Amino acid sequence: MVGRRVFAALLAAVLALPVAAAAQEVVQKRVFEVANYRTRGGAEIPVRIGYQTAGTLNAAGDNAILVAHFFSGNSQAWGRFAAGGPPGWWDAIIGPGKPIDTDRYFVVAADTLTNVNTDPNTTTTGPQSVNPATSRPWGMSFPVVSMRDFVEVQKLLLDSLGVRRLALVAGPSMGGLQAIEWAAAYPEMVARVMPAISADIDAWMQGWLNIWAAPIRLDPNWREGEYYGREPPARGLAEAWKVVTLHAQDRLWTRQFDRRAAEGQDPARRIGDRFQVEQVLDAAGAARARTTDANAFLYIVRANQLFLNEYPSMEAALQRSRARWLVVPTQTDRVFLYPGVQEMVEQLRRAGRPVEVAEITGERGHLNGVLFMTQAGDRIRAFLAAQ
Amino acid sequence: MVGRRVFAALLAAVLALPVAAAAQEVVQKRVFEVANYRTRGGAEIPVRIGYQTAGTLNAAGDNAILVAHFFSGNSQAWGRFAAGGPPGWWDAIIGPGKPIDTDRYFVVAADTLTNVNTDPNTTTTGPQSVNPATSRPWGMSFPVVSMRDFVEVQKLLLDSLGVRRLALVAGPSMGGLQAIEWAAAYPEMVARVMPAISADIDAWMQGWLNIWAAPIRLDPNWREGEYYGREPPARGLAEAWKVVTLHAQDRLWTRQFDRRAAEGQDPARRIGDRFQVEQVLDAAGAARARTTDANAFLYIVRANQLFLNEYPSMEAALQRSRARWLVVPTQTDRVFLYPGVQEMVEQLRRAGRPVEVAEITGERGHLNGVLFMTQAGDRIRAFLAAQ
Numbered sequence: 107m108v109g110r111r112v113f114a115a116l117l118a119a120v121l122a123l124p125v126a127a128a129a130q131e132v133v134q135k136r137v138f139e140v141a142n143y144r145t146r147g148g149a150e151i152p153v154r155i156g157y158q159t160a161g162t163l164n165a166a167g168d169n170a171i172l173v174a175h176f177f178s179g180n181s182q183a184w185g186r187f188a189a190g191g192p193p194g195w196w197d198a199i200i201g202p203g204k205p206i207d208t209d210r211y212f213v214v215a216a217d218t219l220t221n222v223n224t225d226p227n228t229t230t231t232g233p234q235s236v237n238p239a240t241s242r243p244w245g246m247s248f249p250v251v252s253m254r255d256f257v258e259v260q261k262l263l264l265d266s267l268g269v270r271r272l273a274l275v276a277g278p279s280m281g282g283l284q285a286i287e288w289a290a291a292y293p294e295m296v297a298r299v300m301p302a303i304s305a306d307i308d309a310w311m312q313g314w315l316n317i318w319a320a321p322i323r324l325d326p327n328w329r330e331g332e333y334y335g336r337e338p339p340a341r342g343l344a345e346a347w348k349v350v351t352l353h354a355q356d357r358l359w360t361r362q363f364d365r366r367a368a369e370g371q372d373p374a375r376r377i378g379d380r381f382q383v384e385q386v387l388d389a390a391g392a393a394r395a396r397t398t399d400a401n402a403f404l405y406i407v408r409a410n411q412l413f414l415n416e417y418p419s420m421e422a423a424l425q426r427s428r429a430r431w432l433v434v435p436t437q438t439d440r441v442f443l444y445p446g447v448q449e450m451v452e453q454l455r456r457a458g459r460p461v462e463v464a465e466i467t468g469e470r471g472h473l474n475g476v477l478f479m480t481q482a483g484d485r486i487r488a489f490l491a492a493q
Numbered sequence: 494m495v496g497r498r499v500f501a502a503l504l505a506a507v508l509a510l511p512v513a514a515a516a517q518e519v520v521q522k523r524v525f526e527v528a529n530y531r532t533r534g535g536a537e538i539p540v541r542i543g544y545q546t547a548g549t550l551n552a553a554g555d556n557a558i559l560v561a562h563f564f565s566g567n568s569q570a571w572g573r574f575a576a577g578g579p580p581g582w583w584d585a586i587i588g589p590g591k592p593i594d595t596d597r598y599f600v601v602a603a604d605t606l607t608n609v610n611t612d613p614n615t616t617t618t619g620p621q622s623v624n625p626a627t628s629r630p631w632g633m634s635f636p637v638v639s640m641r642d643f644v645e646v647q648k649l650l651l652d653s654l655g656v657r658r659l660a661l662v663a664g665p666s667m668g669g670l671q672a673i674e675w676a677a678a679y680p681e682m683v684a685r686v687m688p689a690i691s692a693d694i695d696a697w698m699q700g701w702l703n704i705w706a707a708p709i710r711l712d713p714n715w716r717e718g719e720y721y722g723r724e725p726p727a728r729g730l731a732e733a734w735k736v737v738t739l740h741a742q743d744r745l746w747t748r749q750f751d752r753r754a755a756e757g758q759d760p761a762r763r764i765g766d767r768f769q770v771e772q773v774l775d776a777a778g779a780a781r782a783r784t785t786d787a788n789a790f791l792y793i794v795r796a797n798q799l800f801l802n803e804y805p806s807m808e809a810a811l812q813r814s815r816a817r818w819l820v821v822p823t824q825t826d827r828v829f830l831y832p833g834v835q836e837m838v839e840q841l842r843r844a845g846r847p848v849e850v851a852e853i854t855g856e857r858g859h860l861n862g863v864l865f866m867t868q869a870g871d872r873i874r875a876f877l878a879a880q
Contacts (some may be wrong), residue, residue, distance in 0.1 A: 146761075147761055147762045148762070246764055246765075248764075249762075250760070250761060250762055250763065250764050252761060307752075308744060308747060308748070308752065309744075309747035309748065309749075309750040309751060309752055309768070309769070309770040310739075310742075310743075310744035310746075310747040310770075311744075312747075312752065312768045312770050312771065313739045313747060313770045313771060313774055314739065316735075316767075316768075316770075316771045316774065317732075317735060317736050317739060317774075320708060320732045320735065321707060321708060321711055321732070324708055324711040324712055324728060324729055324732060325711055326713045341711060342711055345704075345707045345708070345711060348703075348704060348707065349704050349736075352697075352700045352701065352704060355697075356697075357695060357696075357697035357698075357830060357832070357833065359697075360695060360696035360697040360699075360700060361695070361696065362696075363696040364696060365694075365695065365696055365699060365802070373637070373795065373798065373799070374533075374534055374637060374639060374799055374802055375534045375535070375636075375637055376637065377633055377635075377637050377791065377792065377795060378633075380703075381696070381699045381703075381798060382696070383696040383697075383699050383700045383703075384699065384700060384703045387700055387703065387704075404764065405764065408760065408764060411760065411768060412760070412761055415752070415761055440827075443744060445744070446744065
């Protein structure tokens with residue numbers, strides 16, 4: 107790695123490329139395996155998940171930070187998988203000298219169980235994986251896993267790496283849910299929690315998650331999940347991603363499309379024709395469908411619906427926490443509505459937890475908490491410095 | 494009618510029935526026909542729509558009020574179609590002595606074109622109607638109609654009834670869209686406008702309308718709209734109604750379901766099992782699917798997407814208005830977001846229109862503007878009294 111870094115720095119100097127040479131950021135993805143993972147529901151499965159690390163763990167094993175990914179993401183919170191490739195989703199705040207400073211902290215990010223992505227940079231175990239008992243994909247016979255299962259597998263990974271205490275567990279959206287689940291499951295191990303664009307999965311969100319997933323089951327190619335080696339339910343999966351895509355944005359984002367018809371189309375006269383915003387959503391949905399698995403979408407929906415399912419309530423779960431909290435919401439979030447975030451903050455206060463709020467603004471709704479996190483950069487630095 | 498009223502009052506006195514005898518409220522539904530309606534898109538179709546009236550038109554023809562219905566509704570803004578049947582959706586504010594006082598005003602409500610309802614109390618013309626040229630249902634060969642077409646047919650109806658001026662045009666949600674469209678199309682005819690839980694259909698809403706409709710096209714029984722006389726796309730239509738149902742509520746409404754599993758089900762262990770909120774949404778969707786037409790859903794979605802499509806912008810349309818405005822929003826509306834309502838109010842102010850805002854509160858989100866309109870009762874009375 108050092109050789110490549112030096113070479114890249116040299117190349118950058120010669121070519122006057124911008125700053126930190128790209129090669130320096132190329133992350134190495136590794137695979138963590140558990141031969142016999144027992145799910146919270148009582149099933150036993152072999153598990154393989156991908157992960158990446160940055161920085162160095164100290165001797166005490168207590169300078170670690172876990173960063174958890176959102177619904178459609180993977181471990182790539184920072185860095186690039188190849189020189190010139192796209193940077194990680196929180197790359198702006200994770201790296202040497204950045205708010206989550208990899209010169210000081212040992213940062214870990216992993217692919218969750220039942221991750222939706224089928225690209226070569228994601229390793230996961232879910233319905234698309236091969237069931238060793240049958241040598242065929244599990245499909246819908248894969249056991250249900252919960253958000254807590256995601257955390258349990260991460261716990262085994264961190265144990266294997268020698269991590270004894272997390273200075274911070276953080277993530278946006280579903281990543282925030284994992285952070286909250288961590289704080290409840292292992293309160294003695296978690297010093298700080300930073301859930302961004304996250305709040306409780308109440309019945310309202312359970313209902314929306316159902317609606318996200320519904321188009322998959324409607325697609326005749328879904329065949330109760332038995333589509334491996336055949337035509338996949340690409341249309342249903344694309345429609346599912348369309349709902350997620352629009353839900354994760356705000357109306358301000360759609361201004362760019364005005365109310366224009368798609369090019370060459372006349373929706374005022376032809377019922378099959380489209381407006382531009384529809385065409386953009388169709389294209390976004392179809393693109394995501396090509397690199398994701400429909401059954402995995404159904405399973406990750408269920409894992410979200412099962413958020414904190416081992417506790418009587420969100421409040422009961424939060425009362426177990428011994429951490430400091432930095433809550434990062436955005437007011438135009440149409441997924442995790444702002445009043446829900448306010449309730450979580452109140453519950454943390456009632457539980458006697460130190461809690462701060464750092465709001466993110468922007469025109470992208472829910473996605474503000476992925477795209478514009480540098481706004482909270484100084485708050486994150488101060489939060490990590492606070493004892 | 495008077496005979497029936499007197500008899501009903503007598504009967505109520507004898508039986509100690511509550512107040513205004515039910516029979517008094519039984520509305521008579523009539524049918525309005527246009528032999529050759531030319532759509533705004535240039536097609537010619539025969540049109541039949543149902544309507545109901547209450548009160549008496551004065552000699553000047555200027556004490557009329559038009560009440561327009563929401564996406565899934567019909568003309569039944571007030572009254573019952575049968576004694577003991579359910580009351581109209583704005584019955585609480587329309588009737589003798591009520592804020593929209595049928596002792597003083599001649600109130601008209603009609604079924605829109607491409608109305609989704611297939612019950613015997615709705616008469617509409619849409620893809621489910623018979624094309625006289627083929628003697629078979631139009632299906633997707635029915636011409637596209639716009640919100641402006643809804644207004645144009647209402648205009649012909651009002652002309653036929655002798656109405657010369659509207660003291661008020663009002664409605665919730667899509668009813669509010671029609672009211673706004675009226676104010677722009679016939680400014681000289683509209684004295685007052687009351688859009689409730691309504692605002693512009695921007696690209697954001699065009700996108701959501703697409704997502705509402707998408708499950709219908711995914712259902713293999715849809716067959717490009719050629720399902721009449723065969724198995725209808727009931728599953729897709731039910732999923733479509735599920736999206737509308739949840740979208741029209743707020744998270745406060747879902748509290749009643751907590752995060753409970755559906756009875757006898759175990760979603761933490763079986764992927765096919767459900768949470769209670771999902772079961773409720775499934776049942777609501779399936780129930781609505783039984784009395785609605787899938788193609789009509791697609792056409793009414795398009796009519797909504799075409800809101801004000803003959804004007805360069807919402808602001809340009811509002812500038813045509815010569816009316817007084819009473820805007821009735823609710824802050825927890827997840828369909829027409831509150832910032833959109835604020836923009837409309839600003840645009841009306843810039844256009845020099847007298848505009849007031851009467852907010853409705855409640856735990857039902859968008860539906861607050863259907864269910865809890867009595868909160869605005871005094872404001873409506875004062876608004877109608879203002880010259």
